[in-house]
Amino acid sequence: MLTLSSHDRLPAATLTSSLLVMAIIIGALLGHFAPVRGQWLGDNVDTTLLTMIGLLFFSVRLNVLAQQASNLRFIAIAMVANFIVVPLIGYGVASLFMSAHPLLMVGLVIYFMSPCTDWFLGFTRLAGGNVALGMALIPVNMALQLLLYPVYLQWFTPHTGAVDPPLIATTLLYWFLLPAIAALTLHHTLRFMLGEQRFEQCLTFADRATPWVIALLVLQIFAGNIASILAHRYVFAWLLLSVFVFFVLTFVLSEAISRGCRLDYPEHALLTMTIAARNAPLMLAVTMTVLPGQPLIYAALVIGMLVEFPHLTLLRRILLALRRRRAQASSAVDSPS
Template sequence: MLTALGNAVRASGVSVLLTASIAAGAAIGHLRPAAGELLGSQVDATLLALVTLLFFGVRFDAVVRAWGNLRFLALTALATYVFVPAIGYAIASAMLAAHPLLMVGLTIYFMAPCTDWFLGFTRLAHGNVALGAALIPINMAGQLLLYPVYLRLFAHGPVEVQAGIVGDTLLHWFLAPMAVAVLAHYGLRRLMGAERFGRLLRRADRAVPWAIALLVMEIFAANIAVILEYRAAFAWILPAVFIFFACTFLLGEGISRLGRFAYPEHTLFTMSIAARNAPLMLAVTMAALPGEPLIYAALVIGMLVEFPHLAVLRRVLAGQRQRANRRAAQEAGHRPGNNLTVF
């Protein structure tokens, strides 16, 4: 429980960290343009470090544990890669039609499932954490493989996507770092032993938000003039994100009832389709679509709203659990010796 609480506190703290990095980057870029350009020149190195950290922390061996729940995996894949991107595109295109680059950025944010912090909120809400750990590498691979498809479907027109650029980007910026990170992951685990390597993984996990914050600061420092020019349009991003989260909650409720998920799987499913993978999508998009600060800024703004939403969602799911337990206790109250717990 303490680990889960720590995860949630850190996740909520990321919002504060990102807000501070946006403010610092904007101030540096506005007051000291030369310093902003210098920070912007470091984006590639920071991006590579972030991608390597993200892949290094993935527990790929957890996939084996998922094969016993194929029905859950099938419904999750259907929602994650069909329903949720369609909902996200519909919302972004309806609310940001006048600002196509922001629309593309928000659509990219909506289409990618989370591969990290959703698990801490799932644990706090008493969801199925073991199955959730197995979703992490599956979601990581799925969103990378489908990224070129989504980009051509949803970004056709607002941005120019040259033939082969996404594939080359994934190969040089992500598949190669992934290979290095996975080799380092398993090689160091063998050399260090499980306990010491576990501590190293936790340090790597804690380093990820700081790498994201540094990247965000560099983006805003180098591009604050363009972002300020379109500042009024960003007011539309917040209600769009709110509507998206409301729709994913309703989708989670509907599919969980149709699939007859028990509470732990219901919670995991709801959290997994709500939380988004903005760090990886920010990295992929910066490499695949260089020189588009409005797209990057839309991704960052969406990430800021996500953590408060996940905290509220945890409380809603916990309330459902408590009400179900009370109903079960009332039904079993007249049966002597029956101490039933539903969830």
Template sequence: MLKTLTATSNNGLGLTAALLIASIGIGTLAGYTTPTMANWLNSYTDITLFVLISCLFISVRFDGLKKIHRKLSLVLIALVANFIIVPLIGYSIAYFLLDSYPLFMVGLMIYFMSPCTDWFLGFTRICHGDALLGSALLPINMLVQLLLYPFYVYLFSHNVVELGSDVIWTNLQHWFMAPLVVAVLVRVALHFILTPERSVLLSDKINHCIPLIISLLIMQIFAGNIDVLLAHAYIVPWLLLSVLCFFVSTFFLSELLSKGLGLVYAERVLLTMTIAARNAPLMLAITMAALPNQPLIYAAIIIGMLLEFPHLTALSHLLLRSQTSTSEKTVT
């Protein structure tokens, strides 16, 4: 059964990763060979962005909040780790390896600072972690990172990108409120039109469409900005190294916290996954709204997203193996 669940998850992740890679390839080819087609794709970026943000908001569930009282201390530990310790680790790595490339550094920092509000819960379930508590973390993570986003972005980018004092807030209000209103209206309509079961099913289908929308957005980014991106292709190895160092560092952080706090296996899995998984789709969308016309920043977020899939898969196997090893020792 474990192998079946893991294989199903890997197939889904493999398809998503393939979509993202294909979107980069198609966008690059279109931008390099057919500028007219590239300009046409790029002209619809705002529409794709609006649809993506709306779908991300629609797919968030808040029913898990009623379970937060179960283990409030673990939730607080996860919040401190995700929004204080992890950003400090990310900043140290990005500054050390990419200080000479500030736009890429800003993109990585945006990626590093935002815990996942989506697929980390699936990995938590597969590894037999505390998925009930994880469902309570989803809306909390989203709310906190959206509230902190203007502060973090201004802190990391005000010396790199020309920003007025209110440009981030203005852009976020413009791109945040309208999709949020759409999402709320859709959810209210679903509540009255459909049964709870059908409403959840439709919400899941919308969630499954998000990788397709992200892939379209990535294709548009690469098609419309291929000259700039190719001119900086030599930075990609440094981006890959930075993300790899981040994943290794955050894994050791989760192990240190788990052992130091004496967490049981299910709690350890939850903490490990929420620290490991980042919220690249939402951060890409919000960053395109808050910091328009910055393809190098977007590219850094996309690179992190591509590496995250194999990282989470490897982490799942590692956690499941440790559970099996612990069970065998207990039986012995």
């Protein structure tokens, strides 16, 4: 959930992908060959979690929401798709492929149900989509997915049993609402004190630090839980297949909505990217606090995040090809016979 300027988002997404691979490898090796140190890393994730949460909320640009208030029709379309249709698709896919492995299924459902608030804008820009409107989706997506998290968890994963709704509410209050208030207060205080230009440098620093903090968190997860994760390695192929099927179905959904609602190409590209990209970093933080001690759930989120980057790259190519085809068709119609 990185909130970078539109020119920096794609490099940050590529960096995050590389860092995640390195973090998984280093964490797994540490946990396997130095289990005492690995367990210590796994037992001390709270500071990393709070740092990541603070950076995520500090980096949110709230001012763009008011600038795009006139695009309520598109925002409504995106909200219905992201928070009603896509979670139902995700639950169906997870149930079909992972019902025999309930913890991995829970991780997949959590991954599928939360739209991205970060690197999807970089891919939207490179695909020629409406980046300004996409920025307006960020605070809305962030607020709704946190509010709906306990609802989805109870509806879609009732077999977890041990999840207590009041506990979820308390956890979200102390781990997310209060840190969000503190981070946003610091955000606006520094903006006032430093001025726009110098404050933008602070945001850039926070944006660039976030992938490294996410990577550290992933390293700690794998270092402290590699034994449990390796014990279930044989089902990871099914996990990858589930993510692939989900991405195919969500692309079909975005195409159907774009054509049915007659969206112009910039909004079409934006809708495709916001439906495809998921918010694994924030959901990883939420889940580690609400469902502690569940490495398989966390591993499912991390693996989904790894698959997401090549998928978004492929989507960009598909969208650009569609734009060229539209332009050629329009030229053929407009040209005199």
